[in-house]
Amino acid sequence: MKLPKHLSFHGLNFSPIKPLTNTQSRPRKRWQRQLAPLLALTIAIASFGHGMAIAAERLRIRFGPLETTLEIDDLERFARTGKASGDLELIEPFLIPEIRELLLQRVDIDPEIADDAIDLLLESSAGQRWIQMVLLMIPDSTVEQVKAAIKLAIRQAEGLSLIGILKALPGETITLDATAAIAAASRLNLPYLEAQILRSRLESDLETETDGPFTAPFDPALPGSYPVRETTLTLADRQRDRDIPVDLYIPDDPKSPLVVMSPGLGGDRSFLTYLARHLASHGFPVVAVEHPRSNRASLSDRPVSLDLGQLMPPSEFLDRPQDIRFVLDRLASGDGDLRVPLDTDNVVAIGHSLGGYTVLALAGAELRLDDLREVCGDTPEASRSYRQWLGKAPADLLQCTATQLSGNRKNLRDRRIQGAIALNPVVGELFGDKGLDRLDTPVAIVAATEDGWAPAVTHQLRPFLDLPEPKYLITAIGASHFSATDPDNPDVLDPESENYRVRDSLESENYRQLLRGASLAFVAQFTPEAIAYRPFLTGAYAQSLSTPTVPLRLNREIPKRLARWLESTRAEITRRD
Structure with missing residues (x-):
C-alpha cells in the first residue's frame, strides 16, 4: 500500500x-x-x-x-x-x-x-x-x-x-x-535538523577509546543452533473486543527469558522478523504482537482525509501495553495451541517507534498526561493547533493525541518485564520530566540521526539522560527511522521508494548486525551466561561494526560535554514555551 x-x-x-x-x-x-x-x-x-x-x-x-x-x-x-x-x-x-x-x-x-x-x-x-x-x-x-x-x-x-x-x-x-x-x-521539522546538525558531534563525542581491534571468542550476530518452530495465532480478548495476532518463534527446549515484541504505528508482527528468528535460534522464545487498532490494516482502512492526530484512537496509548499483558496472561495459561513451556514471569520487551513507547511503559515509565497537556494544550483542538505542528516532527504531534485520555498519570507497569529495548522510541513529552525516573529495569535505547519521524535529540538522547542505570544507548549515525526494522517488511508509514529502501537496507546491514549481537547480549544478561555476553554491550563492539556510511556507537552514559548541551537546549526550549 x-x-x-x-x-x-x-x-x-x-x-x-x-x-x-x-x-x-x-x-x-x-x-x-x-x-x-x-x-x-x-x-x-x-x-x-x-x-x-x-x-x-x-x-x-x-x-x-x-x-x-x-x-x-x-x-x-x-x-x-x-x-x-x-x-x-x-x-x-x-x-x-x-x-x-x-x-x-x-x-x-x-x-x-x-x-x-x-x-x-x-x-x-x-x-x-x-x-x-x-x-x-x-x-x-x-x-x-x-x-x-x-x-x-x-x-x-x-x-x-x-x-x-x-x-x-x-x-x-x-x-x-x-x-x-x-x-x-508545514514542512519544517526542526528536531530532525537538530539531529542532523549534531551528527558530527555525536560521531566524535560518543566514540569509545579502544586498545586495538575488537576480538571475542564467538560472534553473537551469527545464527544459533536451535531448531525453531514458527506459529501464527489470533488471540481474542473479548473483554476489550480486540483480536490480537501473534507470531510465535519457539526453539526446541526454550530458555528463559521470553522475548515479546511490539511494532510501531502502522507496523505488524513481521516488523522485526530477522531479529525474532535470530534470538529464537539461540534458544530464546519470541512472541511478536500486532496491535489491532494501530497496525498496518487499521491505517489501510482509514479515510485519506484524516490528519496525523487522528490516525489512531488515543486509547491505543493504554491498549497497546494491555495487549502485551493479555498475551502474556494467555501464554501463562498454557491452553490449546499455547501449551509450550515458556517462562512468562521473566520477559524482555523489544519495541520500535510507538512500540518503543509501549515497552518503556511496560517496564515502568509513567505516562504523565498533566505534563503532556502543558506542552500540547488542554483540549484536542489545542493539541492540534499551529503551535503543535509547525516546525515539529510527526511523533511530536502523535503524542499530543494522548491528552484526550482521562486523568493525569498512568502507571502501566507489568512486573513480568525484566528489561526493555526501545528502537527509535516515541518518547518526547509522554513521560514528562519525572516519568522515566520510575523505571527500575535495565533499558537499551536505540537512536538514528536520519530519523525524521521521531528525531534522535528530542525522542531518544534527551530522554536517555533521564533514565536510571543500568542503561545502554546505541546510536546509528546516518541510519533512518526504519533502518532497524526488517528490510523485507517495510512499515506502512515509510514513504520512501523501493529503491530507497534497498539502498537503506544495504547501507544499514552492519547496523542490523549490531542489533542482532547487542540484543542477544542484552537478553543474555538475565541468564547464567551474562558475563560471556557482556563484551557485546560495549562501545568497542559497536565500533567494530561501523562503516563510513553508518558509524555505530554504544554507550552506558552520554559524555558530560554533550550532556550539558542537551540539558541547556532543553532548558532553553522550556523557557521559550
Whole structure:
C-alpha cells in the first residue's frame, strides 16, 4: 500500500494537516486557516531590523496571479507586540495567536561545532531540502545566497531558524511566493535538523577509546543452533473486543527469558522478523504482537482525509501495553495451541517507534498526561493547533493525541518485564520530566540521526539522560527511522521508494548486525551466561561494526560535554514555551 501524500513523514517531507484553531479563538474559515502559515512567514521576514539589507520599507507578496504589499514597520510592530496596525489590520483575520509561536522556533547549535556542523548540513539531503525550500519561497535568490544566509544566520544567532535565514538574505526588495510559503511552513521539522546538525558531534563525542581491534571468542550476530518452530495465532480478548495476532518463534527446549515484541504505528508482527528468528535460534522464545487498532490494516482502512492526530484512537496509548499483558496472561495459561513451556514471569520487551513507547511503559515509565497537556494544550483542538505542528516532527504531534485520555498519570507497569529495548522510541513529552525516573529495569535505547519521524535529540538522547542505570544507548549515525526494522517488511508509514529502501537496507546491514549481537547480549544478561555476553554491550563492539556510511556507537552514559548541551537546549526550549 502506498501512503497518501498528506502523510509523508521522512525528514522534512512532512506534508500539511488541516490544523484546528485554539478553542478560545473565533471560528475561521478554511481559506483563512490555510493562509495563516503564509502570514507567519511574512511576519518572520518583518522582524529583521533596519540595519540589514533585506529590511526594505515594503514587502511584496505574490499569491498566484495576485500581488500585495505591506509596510515593514507594521509587520515589525506585530512581531514585537502581537498587535496589528496600518495595512496589517486588513488581514487581521489571519493573525491567529499561534502564528507568533513559529517566530520562536529554532534549532540550537553548539557554537563549538557550528562551522563544521553547518558545512555537513549543507552537504546532507536535509540541507539540500532546506535550500530548495527557501529558493521556492524567495524565487529571486540563488543557491549561493541561500547557503551564505544559512551560515550568517547561525553565526548571528547561535541557532538556525527560518526567520534567521530570511533575515540574512540580501536584497532591498523581497518578493515572497505565497503558494510556496504555505507549503514550506508545514514542512519544517526542526528536531530532525537538530539531529542532523549534531551528527558530527555525536560521531566524535560518543566514540569509545579502544586498545586495538575488537576480538571475542564467538560472534553473537551469527545464527544459533536451535531448531525453531514458527506459529501464527489470533488471540481474542473479548473483554476489550480486540483480536490480537501473534507470531510465535519457539526453539526446541526454550530458555528463559521470553522475548515479546511490539511494532510501531502502522507496523505488524513481521516488523522485526530477522531479529525474532535470530534470538529464537539461540534458544530464546519470541512472541511478536500486532496491535489491532494501530497496525498496518487499521491505517489501510482509514479515510485519506484524516490528519496525523487522528490516525489512531488515543486509547491505543493504554491498549497497546494491555495487549502485551493479555498475551502474556494467555501464554501463562498454557491452553490449546499455547501449551509450550515458556517462562512468562521473566520477559524482555523489544519495541520500535510507538512500540518503543509501549515497552518503556511496560517496564515502568509513567505516562504523565498533566505534563503532556502543558506542552500540547488542554483540549484536542489545542493539541492540534499551529503551535503543535509547525516546525515539529510527526511523533511530536502523535503524542499530543494522548491528552484526550482521562486523568493525569498512568502507571502501566507489568512486573513480568525484566528489561526493555526501545528502537527509535516515541518518547518526547509522554513521560514528562519525572516519568522515566520510575523505571527500575535495565533499558537499551536505540537512536538514528536520519530519523525524521521521531528525531534522535528530542525522542531518544534527551530522554536517555533521564533514565536510571543500568542503561545502554546505541546510536546509528546516518541510519533512518526504519533502518532497524526488517528490510523485507517495510512499515506502512515509510514513504520512501523501493529503491530507497534497498539502498537503506544495504547501507544499514552492519547496523542490523549490531542489533542482532547487542540484543542477544542484552537478553543474555538475565541468564547464567551474562558475563560471556557482556563484551557485546560495549562501545568497542559497536565500533567494530561501523562503516563510513553508518558509524555505530554504544554507550552506558552520554559524555558530560554533550550532556550539558542537551540539558541547556532543553532548558532553553522550556523557557521559550
